[in-house]
Amino acid sequence: MSKIMTxxxxxxxxxxxxxxxxxxxFDVIRNAHPTNNNxxxxxxxxxxxxxxxxxxxxxxSGEIEREIIKENFPNEKDGYLVVSxxxxx
Amino acid sequence: xxxxxxxxxxxxxxxxxxCTALVQEKLxxxxxNTHNTVNSLLEDSALEAAAKVDAKxxxxxxxxLLEGIPFGIKDVYMVQGTYTTASSDLLxxxxxxxxxxxIQKLLDAGAIPLVKENCDSFGHGSSSENTIFGxxxxxxxxxxxxxxxxxxxxxxxxxxxxxxSIGGDTGGSIRQPAGYNNIYGLKPTxxxxxxxxxxxxxxxTDCVGPLAKSxxxxxxxxNVMSGKDGKDQTTYASDEILxxxxxxxxxxxxxxxxKNFIESxxxxxxxxxxxxxxxxxxxxxxxxxxxxxxxxxxTLVSTYYTLAMAETASNLSRLDGTNYGNRIEDKNxxxxxxxxxxxxxxxxxKRRVVGGxxxxxxxxxxxxxxxxxxxxxxxxxxxxxxxxxxDIILSPVTPAAPPVIGDSLKDPLAMYLSDExxxxxxxxxxxxxxxxxxxxxxxxxxxxxxNEEQVLKFANFLKDTL
Numbered sequence: 001m002s003k004i005m006t007x008x009x010x011x012x013x014x015x016x017x018x019x020x021x022x023x024x025x026f027d028v029i030r031n032a033h034p035t036n037n038n039x040x041x042x043x044x045x046x047x048x049x050x051x052x053x054x055x056x057x058x059x060x061s062g063e064i065e066r067e068i069i070k071e072n073f074p075n076e077k078d079g080y081l082v083v084s085x086x087x088x089x
Numbered sequence: 090x091x092x093x094x095x096x097x098x099x100x101x102x103x104x105x106x107x108c109t110a111l112v113q114e115k116l117x118x119x120x121x122n123t124h125n126t127v128n129s130l131l132e133d134s135a136l137e138a139a140a141k142v143d144a145k146x147x148x149x150x151x152x153x154l155l156e157g158i159p160f161g162i163k164d165v166y167m168v169q170g171t172y173t174t175a176s177s178d179l180l181x182x183x184x185x186x187x188x189x190x191x192i193q194k195l196l197d198a199g200a201i202p203l204v205k206e207n208c209d210s211f212g213h214g215s216s217s218e219n220t221i222f223g224x225x226x227x228x229x230x231x232x233x234x235x236x237x238x239x240x241x242x243x244x245x246x247x248x249x250x251x252x253x254s255i256g257g258d259t260g261g262s263i264r265q266p267a268g269y270n271n272i273y274g275l276k277p278t279x280x281x282x283x284x285x286x287x288x289x290x291x292x293x294t295d296c297v298g299p300l301a302k303s304x305x306x307x308x309x310x311x312n313v314m315s316g317k318d319g320k321d322q323t324t325y326a327s328d329e330i331l332x333x334x335x336x337x338x339x340x341x342x343x344x345x346x347x348k349n350f351i352e353s354x355x356x357x358x359x360x361x362x363x364x365x366x367x368x369x370x371x372x373x374x375x376x377x378x379x380x381x382x383x384x385x386x387x388t389l390v391s392t393y394y395t396l397a398m399a400e401t402a403s404n405l406s407r408l409d410g411t412n413y414g415n416r417i418e419d420k421n422x423x424x425x426x427x428x429x430x431x432x433x434x435x436x437x438x439k440r441r442v443v444g445g446x447x448x449x450x451x452x453x454x455x456x457x458x459x460x461x462x463x464x465x466x467x468x469x470x471x472x473x474x475x476x477x478x479x480d481i482i483l484s485p486v487t488p489a490a491p492p493v494i495g496d497s498l499k500d501p502l503a504m505y506l507s508d509e510x511x512x513x514x515x516x517x518x519x520x521x522x523x524x525x526x527x528x529x530x531x532x533x534x535x536x537x538x539x540n541e542e543q544v545l546k547f548a549n550f551l552k553d554t555l
Binding site for chain 1: 450
C-alpha cells in the first residue's frame with residue numbers, strides 16, 4: 001500500500017519544507033545529460049572482495065565502553081534505557 | 090626538511106624543554122584564545138601523558154618521533170571518555186564510548202591530544218559558523234571566517250596552539266580552511282585512512298586527514314594513520330612514504346589545470362592573476378603545462394551536494410534521542426523523535442537532511458539521485474583520462490578570499506557554490522593537498538588515486554619555486 005509522505009515526516013523534523021537554495025542545485029542535475037544514465041560505479045570501486053571479508057566474530061565490548069554507553073542514556077531507570085511510549089498507527 | 094614535529098622531538102630528547110611545560114604552554118594558549126577554536130580541553134589526560142614522557146626521558150629511555158607531540162582533534166572523532174559533540178545541541182553532552190582508529194594510531198605512537206576542536210555542526214558548512222560554540226575566527230584576520238568545516242583545527246595549527254590537527258574532509262573541509270588560514274591540509278585518497286570512529290556525514294567521500302605547518306609533518310602524520318582496518322572495509326593497505334622519496338621532483342613532467350576553473354565568472358581577478366603567474370613559474374622550470382577540460386562548476390557542486398545530502402539524511406537518521414543525545418520527550422515515540430530533531434538540529438543541518446530525503450524519495454530518486462551517481466561516474470572517468478596525460482592537476486582552493494563572518498549564513502546557495510574547486514576531487518576520491526602558496530587562499534595539488542607521494546613531492550617543488 002503506497003502512502004504519500006511529506007519531507008517533514010520523512011525527515012522527522014517538524015514543519016520542514018524543501019529549501020529554495022537546495023532546489024536550485026537539484027534543478028542543475030535534473031537538466032543535466034549524463035552520457036550514461038545508469039550509474040555503473042565502475043570507477044570508484046571501494047567494496048572489499050568476498051575473499052577478503054573480515055572474520056565474522058563477536059568482539060566483546062570493554063567495561064569502560066559499556067559504562068559510557070549507559071552514561072549516554074537520555075533516560076535511565078535501574079540500569080535500563082527508558083524509551084518513549086510507542087503508538088502503533 | 091623543515092618539520093615542527095622533528096624540532097620539538099629534538100628539544101625534548103636534548104632536555105631543552107620538558108613535555109609537561111610544552112603541553113601546559115599549549116593548553117594555556119588554547120584557554121586564552123579568542124578565536125572560538127575549543128569545544129573541550131583534554132587537560133588532565135594531556136598533562137598525565139606528558140608526565141609519563143618526561144619520566145621516560147629522565148630514565149634515559151628512547152622516545153618515538155611523535156611521543157609527547159601535542160595535537161588537536163576535530164570534534165567529530167570518537168576518543169573514549171571525551172565529549173564528542175559535532176558542535177551540535179543534540180550531542181552536546183555525548184561521550185565517546187570508543188576511540189577512532191586513526192586517532193588510536195596516533196595515541197599508540199605517543200602523540201598527546203589536547204583539544205576537541207570547533208567545526209561546522211556534523212561537517213555541514215564551509216565557514217565554521219554553523220556551531221553552538223560560536224563562529225571560529227580566522228587566524229589572520231578575526232573579522233573573517235576560518236573556513237570549514239574543520240575551521241577550529243586550521244586556526245589552532247596556524248596560531249601554533251597545536252603542532253598538528255586532525256580534520257575531516259568530505260567536500261573540501263580540510264583543504265579550504267587550510268587555504269583560508271595559510272597552512273597545509275591534506276585530503277588523502279578515499280580509503281587510505283580508516284573512517285572508523287569519525288561521525289559519518291557522507292560516507293562515500295568522508296576522509297580523515299592532517300593539517301600542519303610543513304609538508305614533512307603532513308608526511309609523518311599521514312604515514313602513522315594510514316592502513317587497512319577491518320573496522321572500515323573500504324580501507325586499503327598502503328606503503329610508507331619515505332622522506333627521501335619526496336625531496337626531488339623527478340617523475341613530475343606534466344602539470345594540468347582546468348581551463349574553466351580559471352575562466353569562471355566567480356573567480357576574483359587577483360586569484361586568477363596569481364594562479365596564472367604560478368603556472369608561468371612552473372613552466373619556467375621546464376615542466377610542461379596543459380590546459381584541461383572539465384565539468385562546469387554548477388554541475389560539480391550540484392552533484393556533490395545531491396549525493397552528500399542523500400547520505401547525510403541517511404547517516405543522521407540514527408540521531409533521534411533514543412539511545413543517546415538530548416532527548417526532548419513528547420506524547421509518543423514519533424513525536425519525541427520529531428521534537429528532538431527539530432529543536433536540536435541547526436537550520437543548515439535541517440536543510441541538508443530535508444534535501445537528502447527529497448532526492449531519495451519516490452519520483453525524485455530517478456530524476457536526481459541516480460542521475461547524480463551517473464554524473465559522479467563520469468567525473469571520475471574524466472579524472473582517469475586526465476591522469477593519462479598529466480602527472481599533477483593544480484587548482485586554486487577557492488575563487489576568492491575568506492568572507493566576513495555572518496555573510497555565509499545569509500546566503501546558503503553562495504556558500505555551496507564557493508566549494509566549486511574542492512568538491513570535484515572529493516567525488517573523484519583523489520589525494521589533494523592545499524599548500525599556502527600561489528594565491529591568497531593557496532593552491533590545491535592533486536594526483537592520481539593512491540599517489541600521495543607525487544602530491545607531497547610536487548608540494549616540495551612548489552615550496553622552492555613560488
